[in-house]
Amino acid sequence: MSVLSEYYAALERLKANKPIILPKGSAINNDTVAMEAGRKRGSIKKSRHAALIEAIEQAAQATGQNVPSPAQRIEQAKTKTKAVKSDYEQLKEDYEKLLEKVNSLLLENFELKQKRI
Known part of the structure; x- marks a missing residue:
């Protein structure tokens, strides 16, 4: 065959x-x-x-499966890229906030230890 x-x-x-x-x-x-x-x-x-x-x-x-044209595939890729970039920016912002919070807690912990000694 x-x-x-x-x-x-x-x-x-x-x-x-x-x-x-x-x-x-x-x-x-x-x-x-x-x-x-x-x-x-x-x-x-x-x-x-x-x-x-x-x-x-x-x-x-x-069979009812959509085969997107190349132009449609490009648009879908652009939309997906924008969504991923938006998610990335949100995660980056959340990370920065959490990092500030951790640093603040570390400083507070350090200051409390200094008072105790």
């Missing part, structure tokens, strides 16, 4: 929700088709398997 026919067989199993290697209900995309065919993630390349990639995208759309 050729590699290409193994990929198509794996795609058909995923469309029928009867995978052999992956868990049932797995998303249909290039990586899952490759893994279901017994290959490594990322082994389906646009330069070699353009027709297969088109079939995978059609199958994903037919």
